[in-house]
Amino acid sequence: MKMPRRAFLGSSMAAVSAGPLLAANRKPAKSKSGKGGSREAETKAKPPLVISTWPFGKPANDRTLEVFRSGKTGLDAVEQGVRLAEADLSNPSVGLGGIPAAHGVVQLDACIMSGPGHRAGSVAAVEGFSHPVSIARRVMEETRHVMLVGEGAQRFARERKFEEGPAVTPGQKAAWENWKKAQEAEKAKAPNHDTIALLLLTPAGDIFGACSTSGWGYKIPGRVGDSPIIGGGLYVDNTVGGAGATGIGENVMRYCGSFLVVEFMRQGMSPAEACLATLHRIAAIDPKGYDLSINFIALDKRGRFGAAGTGQGFQYSVACDDYSKVLQSPGVTQKPVGPLGGNRL
Numbered sequence: 001m002k003m004p005r006r007a008f009l010g011s012s013m014a015a016v017s018a019g020p021l022l023a024a025n026r027k028p029a030k031s032k033s034g035k036g037g038s039r040e041a042e043t044k045a046k047p048p049l050v051i052s053t054w055p056f057g058k059p060a061n062d063r064t065l066e067v068f069r070s071g072k073t074g075l076d077a078v079e080q081g082v083r084l085a086e087a088d089l090s091n092p093s094v095g096l097g098g099i100p101a102a103h104g105v106v107q108l109d110a111c112i113m114s115g116p117g118h119r120a121g122s123v124a125a126v127e128g129f130s131h132p133v134s135i136a137r138r139v140m141e142e143t144r145h146v147m148l149v150g151e152g153a154q155r156f157a158r159e160r161k162f163e164e165g166p167a168v169t170p171g172q173k174a175a176w177e178n179w180k181k182a183q184e185a186e187k188a189k190a191p192n193h194d195t196i197a198l199l200l201l202t203p204a205g206d207i208f209g210a211c212s213t214s215g216w217g218y219k220i221p222g223r224v225g226d227s228p229i230i231g232g233g234l235y236v237d238n239t240v241g242g243a244g245a246t247g248i249g250e251n252v253m254r255y256c257g258s259f260l261v262v263e264f265m266r267q268g269m270s271p272a273e274a275c276l277a278t279l280h281r282i283a284a285i286d287p288k289g290y291d292l293s294i295n296f297i298a299l300d301k302r303g304r305f306g307a308a309g310t311g312q313g314f315q316y317s318v319a320c321d322d323y324s325k326v327l328q329s330p331g332v333t334q335k336p337v338g339p340l341g342g343n344r345l
């Protein structure tokens with residue numbers, strides 16, 4: 001018996017707020033304890049499925065699905081989705097609208113991965129170009145390298161006539177000057193920072209990912225975060241799944257965070273469990289414990305998805321079929337009792 005999808009999604013959302021159910025999976029499987037309510041049933045969707053970080057990932061997800069449905073490749077779709085976020089100059093965390101580095105110029109980091117062929121491209125500390133994710137794609141497709149940085153990446157982009165934009169706008173300059181003054185008076189607050197990490201699972205079972213950020217606001221020029229680091233801010237393994245990160249990059253890249261999420265999925269965890277296990281693993285090692293400001297999203301080949309973050313968790317966006325929503329991830333502040341305990345993993 002088939003339920004109309006909208007009605008079906010509506011009823012399941014009310015119950016779990018975690019994500020759309022896959023029609024074939026809507027009967028909750030019985031757990032070993034016999035109490036029922038399988039976690040898998042709450043977070044599985046029919047591909048094409050897109051998941052991304054933060055509420056600003058929602059329009060990027062929609063664009064990704066739109067491009068994919070128009071007959072373009074999964075790689076085109078994730079690139080275009082992330083380009084949408086990069087083009088939004090009101091976003092202070094992604095693209096040339098981002099907060100500048102300490103020298104007053106915006107420096108962008110981005111990467112892209114194709115599950116098929118296990119290919120990757122990446123750029124870091126790029127100044128003056130609107131779409132670092134597209135430059136990263138060209139690095140992947142036209143060179144034998146994976147990553148270009150700074151002046152070399154800019155020369156590469158200039159030669160290929162990538163769209164250039166202002167390295168800093170008058171508004172960014174004014175904010176930067178205020179920050180400078182506060183810094184000199186030792187009153188500067190840590191500015192906000194976010195990233196778009198976006199993953200697509202196609203109906204053929206292929207996974208693509210892309211990631212883009214202006215990084216930590218007022219960072220030391222040349223600082224590179226986790227976002228363009230393959231295995232740090234993004235990782236895709238076409239046999240297992242994909243993961244992406246947002247938050248303080250230094251706390252992700254020291255642990256190969258996204259790689260670790262995918263490896264936990266390889267060991268049999270669901271995406272949600274793998275995100276949680278990664279947080280617990282990192283917190284078990286890190287002197288700061290759970291005070292890390294890091295968050296992960298993940299999806300696997302079966303169409304399961306999930307997310308988790310330290311502290312209160314974070315918001316992430318999911319889209320499939322005619323469903324597109326911002327969801328709240330679980331947050332973790334302490335080591336759990338039970339199978340996800342940090343030391344055991």
Ligand code: ASP
Binds near residue numbers: 195215
């Ligand atoms: N992970 C990014 C970075 O460290 C920033 C963020 O996602 O908040 O550059």
